[in-house]
Amino acid sequence: MSTDQSSWPSLAEDHILLKFHARLPKIIEEAGHSDIWGVKLSTAEPPEFSTLIILQKYLRSTSNDLEKSVVNLTKTLKWRKEFGLDKKKEQGTEEEEDFGPDFDGLGYVTKVGKDNGRDDIVTWNVYGAVKDLKKPFGDLQRFLRWRIGLMEKAISYLHLEKATIPIHDSSSTATETNNIDIYKIDQIHLYGGVSFLRMDPLVKSASKATIEIFQNHYPELLLRKFFVQVPLIMSWMFTAISLFVSVETSKKFQVISYPTNLAKELGNPNDIPKELGGNGPDLKMLQQRLEGKI
Structure with a gap:
């Protein structure tokens, strides 16, 4: 250190x-x-x-x-x-836990380049990839281990143990320039193919538990949270979600109905899949790029 x-x-x-x-x-x-x-x-x-x-x-x-x-x-x-x-x-072992095929395609970690030369770390939850809700959500503790693991993986790319840029005071006397915290993560939830007619109790329970854990144990790590491919008529639901989090957290929420509009909000289009308005490959390849596998 x-x-x-x-x-x-x-x-x-x-x-x-x-x-x-x-x-x-x-x-x-x-x-x-x-x-x-x-x-x-x-x-x-x-x-x-x-x-x-x-x-x-x-x-x-x-x-x-x-x-x-x-x-x-x-x-x-x-x-x-x-x-x-x-x-x-x-124990000196850093291997990721293997959750098996039930979680394949459900979550990714990538990076998106910014104009300032830095990269934003992004976690993606692809809820449309879930075909059988009981598989990822049926065992709440197993789901939480997976979701927390995804968050921990994203945090590892912030390299906090090697940090050299400080986080200044968040007091009223601090200027906007020196008050910036660069050690935060974008979270993106993709809802393409998800039915919004009724929230399944398993999903509701998993969402509630995840929000509570992130609120209690991951402070000041959320940069922005995007809810993508949400039907315009269902935007009210995400307004309701904001009631369960702090005011400061809810300010970071953004609903995007048309997926191709997402790239305009994130940064380098080469780091964003084409189906989301970018020029890059799919999320699996973008994660492999971050991991140095390709």
Whole structure:
């Protein structure tokens, strides 16, 4: 991990970020765990850059409420330990869990180039690929392991453990330029071929559980969420979904009825499939490109 803080803004001794860092030993001791999003939280002085990145995200998610941030991070570390998310890393094995054909074609992770020279990491959920709802959604815990695994894979491409660009204060005095957090992910849900007449109870249960976990344990990681191929008449449903998330999260939601309009919102058309308005190959090949397999 990098301990070079040359690009991090100067912090006063009583800065809330340093106060949060001072609480880390007790947080880690209580949780019995210190790994999160590819970063092993460090109590070393001076604070490690990657550790400050994680702490700043938690502070932003609570509008700089230190006590809430401490509670939330503790809960997340406990949850990660109980869920076994970091076991493979701790054991030195990084192989992805194989969920079998029930999840084939249901989710992908790709990157989309931006005009600023950076890449946005994107997760794709292809709900139209589901032919038998009982297969991916019938076992809720199995589905959650798969969906969380997709999110963890996407986060790994943010390379938080090697971060060198800071996340500045989200205070009212921060300027728009230095307030940007580049460590976020676009989420895209494709609904082509999905019936909107009635939400299946299995899907409803899986969606509710996923939203709760992401809200509680993945703060400040969502850049934008697109609901694509949604019939115009059903747009109200996604307005209803926004009632179950925070106001800040709901502001990031965007419904797109015509799939070819998606490319206009994302970036480099060569990183977006043709059927979604781009010039690129299908999602499977785009993921293989990100993985360095082609």
